[in-house]
Amino acid sequence: MEFAVTSEHATPADAAAELRAAVRAVESGERPAASFFNRPEPPKPPKPAQRGGPRPPAAEAGPVAVPEGLPALLAAGGAPEALAPRVALALGEGAEAQLRADPWLLLATPGVPPGQADEFARALLGDEAGPGDERRGQALVGWLLERAALAGHTVLEPGQLAAGLREQGVPEPEAAVSTAIEEGAVLVFQDRGAPLEAPAGEDEPAAEVRVLVGLEHHALAEESLADGLARLHGTFAAPEGEAAGGWAEAAGAAPSASAGELIRAAAGAAVVAHTGGEAARAEPVALALAAARLGLRAAVAAHQADGRRRLAAALGAEAPVAAVTVAGLLAGAEGPERDAEGHLPLDLLVVLDAAQLAAEPGAALVESLPDGARLVLSGDPLLLGSAGPGQVLADVLASGRFPRVVSRTPDPGPVGELVSGIGVGELLAVEAPNREVVIVPVAEPGEAVHRTVQLVVESIPRAFEVGAERVQVIVPGHGGPAGTRALNAALKDRLNPGPGAFGGFDPGDRAAYSPAPGRLRLVRVAEADERGLWVADEDGRFVVPRERVAETLRHGWAITAHQAAGQRWPAVVAVLPGDAAGALDRRWVYTAFGRAERHLSVVQGCGPALARAVTAPPAGERTTRLRALLNEAPAPAAG
Template identity: 85%
Template structure:
């Protein structure tokens, strides 16, 4: 470590900015400090494997022979060994002996547990100021930030997080992690540090620190979008006339605008509510009729089924899911470069796209292809780090079509008002929207069960399985666990013979963050729990049941995003007021197609949540990276 870095009086932020400028000017090597990763490549070619099925568990990493004993010596459970091996690889034992705080790389391990493990192995040498501890905590904080959607953080936020974990010199720990190559540092030219620069001076850019994994994804995604734009040739002659004719025949003005935009550009964004989903479908059908190879991709299997139903069996367009494509379970065979033979890919639910799958998806498109990102930026965002649709929109580099098609009925009117911050009373002559006031969580559970099992089925001629309960959280006296227990007792009482489940139970299968498949339990055998949905029957391995399966009569709004049901009961207990914001309310209420019941226990907090700007702005780099792409004229 240089004396410059060790000087207590130095300004850490100024030192970081100076180092970044030195790298960019060529005065300093970027090998250990500043790095632009190579963009990710498309997966190896895979043949189509038939209908969609749940993704298999990742291949198990062999557990080193000495790892369980090492964990036991450090006071950690030996059963943790497979997860540690999966996180650290085959050299896990060697890495932990050299640096016990590497245990923090294992999902679910907290800093306190890693500290106890290090003290057990190192004794008095395991102090809070150990450089290895600081570096491990920097990575842990960035991974925690990724769970909240961030792909990078400001150094000051990292330093504050380190200080909360008793790191004695947090700014120094951040610098050390950067210099050791554990994290990367970037200049965010879109956000000057102290506002606009004086005339003739360059503004100091804000700095961001991130993990290479997410930096690669955003770099690769920006490069991929630039590649599509740079290799696209706008149609002329008869082809241009065909696109014009297709726009003239479009079912709505917004669909016509989208068709015109996609005919002239490689990358187009499209935004709107539920009713606007018909517009990207009209585009895909028009492209298919023009002889282009087109596909539409949804986020969830339920979305794919709805797309396929709307397209019809004879449509020249394939409906898939993003995860199915990337896992090789859906879509056509890739070519020799790992790319799909498509001229147009329309991605609906694009607000659910995280940076990593988006990068892989764009890299899977051939040169000259068109990409349309269609979604609703007012909905809750992706489960993974990144905010692809919002960043592409904010970059201003691609045509944007804003749908003018309103969502119909009282539910549509209510949700549209929420989108602009207004919780208005709507006329619902057929009880399409009902508010059910409750005084406490116990009453909320009671009224919810009554609505799902009696009131809504009787009034709207629906089965209880067509009604979904949406709540802010899993825990609490009126969370998903409590409500699912009450609904199971009423709808499918049983002993829970297999991990709490019985045949006939409605369950939510979530093999990975952001992926949800609602299924019904069929039976159990030595292999695990057999479940089924409209796509067929599959087994959840015995060892994966507790981790990936929950009862599914009640779900959270994050789980429900991208799905829709005839009727929804949104439960807002008083203790959930702090978890509400406009995006949550907009998402939860908008999952109802015909009827919405709001079990309202949080009083005026609901209106305040809707009126306030959406919370939780994500820290990402994509919009700046897209803006940095050269504005070269299209190829041809």
Template identity: 60%
Template sequence: MSNDRLAGGAADAGADAPEGRPADGPEPGKRSSAAEMLAAAVRAVESGERSAASFFTEPKRPAPARPARPVPQRTPAPGPGQRPAPDPTLTGDVRQVLAAGGAPEQLAGQVVEALGEQAATTLREDPWRLLAVPGVRPDQADGFARALLGAECTPGDERRAQALTGWLLERAALAGHTVLESSALLAELGRRSVPDPDEALHGAIAEGAVLVFREGPEGEEEQEAEGETAEDASVRLLLGLDRYAMAEESLADGLTRLAGTFEADQELDWEGAAATAPSPSAAELIRAVAASGLVTHSGGEAARAEPAALVAAARALGLRACAAAHTEDGRRRLVELGETEAVTLAGLLSDREGPGRDEDGAWALDLLAVLDAPQVDVETAALLVESLADGARLVLSGDPGVLWSAGPGRVFADVVAARICPAVVSRTPDPGPIGELVSGIGIGELQQVEAPGKEVVIVPVRDAGEAVHRTVQLVADSVPRAIGVPAEHTQVVTPGHGGAVGTRALNAALKERLNPGPGRFGGFDPGDRVAYVPAPGRMVQGTVVSADVEGLRLDCAGAAVVVPPGRVAEEVRHGWAVTAHQAVGARWPAVVVVLPGDAAQTLTRAWVYTAFSRAERHLSVVHGVDQALPRAVAEVPAKERSTRLASLLQAQAQGAAEG
């Protein structure tokens, strides 16, 4: 795609995507005119001069019955071969527009998918709408617009500003945010050469492309008592896309509905069930669920037995109960704990697994326990809660130390932080040297542990070449020989895909050693270990079986999967080495964590905790980051995310108490 820049210096001066919150911002102690304008709007709403509906989207009071509000309907990720091909007529028209703007004609299908049937007309009228296509950067959209518009193309074009605003918020969503502070968004617009970011943002808000929210002290009297006014920094002005705003508000309403419609089962012997629970923490969880429609449960791998015991106890009491894991491997581990009817969350939401639905469209369930809850994004959570009937019980269970969801939001952490329901913290520790090591990391301490059976091994390396060499040696020779875990049950985890020691480099070296071949099926050979990603945040491991005109054929834990040729590059990678974000829902008998020197600046406690805790029996750490590892564990907990769910839940709880 063309990388031409706009006349007048409209260059994409920043990174392709904000790493969380943009670093740039207004001068300390000063407010931009947009912030002043938004603050003035707040005062207008509070004084009655304008209605809240004309400018703000405010949290609603909890509704007593289902549905609490319209839930965002998201089409489940299509399975292999289910994605319809774009209409050739539509793509033909789009190809012509793309060619006229110097953009690759191969994008036509993605453009139609992003912009709909009028995609060609839309692009002619507003070339910057090309930013709606995943992977397109602002500088590329600028070049495309310049080729189509010529002298009419200017850096201050309001169409450009509006498209950039949406693109920035979508990029923020990829980093986990559901909203951004106004100062952060203004700074990012300025970095991308928008001449008047204040005016651009005001225009985007006026057009409805962006929603604005106010968070801070309520009421002028309270602010005056604290010596503050509505213009103080204590009032946060947050901006977001309606897609994620609707999901967060629907989720908040749904969780409040479950808590508000719950009625205790006086006739059921919950106390008897707790008395026979397999552990004190399982008994505590059972008692909490007996008294509340919404409960959170925190703990490590060993604590997974507690929600499994809860579901078994609920069934014994005659309730319709189900346990759902985020991944297929998580479901497998539940089955090993005796929960043979466990399902995956994706299977439950698509109605391929689970109890089915009643005449009202709700699941035929009295209790749902969702494990791996930190991996559930806000849109998935909204769909999940909307599918539960009034009076049903919901348990959100997970390990708070692991990396958060691939999609936007931090649902589990926000529900815990809101303190609107019982929060059970398991006292069941993960056993052995690996469990001891991971528990220390969880509280910010990287400690040496006794490992008489070589459960934990540190392998120092000096450079990238040595890191790759030692990793291959560990997987192919040392771990099978010394630990007894074969290469096919050993997983390599590394910080990223690129670089000299990323997944691409490590997978190439591991393939050469473990399954050499010419890559005759688009880079893959029969027997290759692969990571199949049918939807963001959901990885399934498999083995290549063969390929034909229908696509690449995989064996994924006994299930036959066919990935169409056009989706192989997007959804399939070699899988001997994966990132921690891909590995978060699974565990393996042996894990080799690779920490190359260039990863020092990217490590966080959550990343280290997640990578190290993937190992069941043996953990090898290929260590090339020196003191960056203990520093990350002690000082860098996790990358922050901007969300509204906790404040929405607290506001609704307060409204219910006052009502």
């Protein structure tokens, strides 16, 4: 719902005053939100995904035409000319003219910080470039919201946005927020949450109202997703007669009680949430196979290519169920072809790793399903969340609007016991008779690097007959003396020494290819030619163009837990150097330790900070709208 706080002729100062008054009045309960909000027209829906696939992320976009004068303009402003393709991609046609008129638009380019944009503006505008320039404020509004999106938020509270502007030296931050609203650069929403206690003398409790500000493509993706879930529910018909009997028989023949419960839930509902650990992934597989035996068209989507391969193995080569990745399904590269209306010809779609599903791909998936189809969101809500903005699984669960099946299948072995304890805030000393879990104390980062290399190259292969290529190192961050960069350099020196002849890579190097945030393929470098760097994995060879190597490829012996989500390895070495203690929380530890199938080594250099990270509550939730949107919709009828 759009926030109408200004008249057509209001000044920015007037608008700022109205904005502050409106927010204070709503938050304090002095006035109902309806007195400040109106709906002159419905908000514009997000642009639909291209039939046959979604809008490609910037990291995967093709070559972009760079305006002839753009490199020279960047150089004149003190910015590197090499930034030109990224600027052209961010601003589109007329990038050069836009920057001349508003130098702070440079902030729309990913990776450009406010200080660099300020220097660029000062170089072009001279004394005219000041901290209170309205153009600067507007650019910073967008930059703050995009930075919030990187942390998973689809919206922010106006006070948070104004505080961020104040930190950047904007003298009238509320006025800048108001101007962004007037210009349509951001949208403002009111979301009703849980009912508050009824005021004295009133029978009906008031509804808690949040005032939120967001960029259109992030915030409205959640509206599209909520509408799509409502559409699936409204067009779904529960099976009757012989069909109902078939579902009941399938549930009775399920391989586990939890799988049977999931089959029964999916039989009677259009949307079902399913939660559990790694072992629980067998339950949606059993559901998909049962649906296929009942004559339904079914597909199961994982988050990463590794998850798809494990899924395909669990389904079996002859199964009439498509095993795909979310990205591959949306892009039309995997799974069934879309029909004439642009829908996927599916009766059931199961999304595994749903904790990694962000709002925009979630909306695109739901939009792709035909009326009457079933959608099952299956995942582990304790894992690190999606790389993109939104928390689809968490919001669907929190809304309580759809059936939820909680798996009772425990993850096996000492690693499973350890990870299960972490999930409830306990760091257990598990029994590991065959050294399935090993703690390696270290005193400083150099020792952490040394012991990690020793574990990967010598100890784990010798003790568990697991080759070094099947051991994954997981670290909190890329930088620092024991981050991914330092560890990858040390591991390359032992496992595949070489000069790094092509952009730092040599044939035989292990590399992490990330064409878009949240997507990772671990590959082996094969060779280089005039087209770029050829790499290969179990799905085959492909080329990374020369100009894309630096931004999409890193060495991959060591990666972060965020990159590792959705994948598993026979053996994992989790490295916790002392300087990373502040980056740890329960979700990080749960995710990193849970990537190990057979063996987990913990190179422990952060002392008691590990136990504190596990026992403390997980980091705060993301600020999103989906939960409130689902709660505002009519409740689904009992199935």
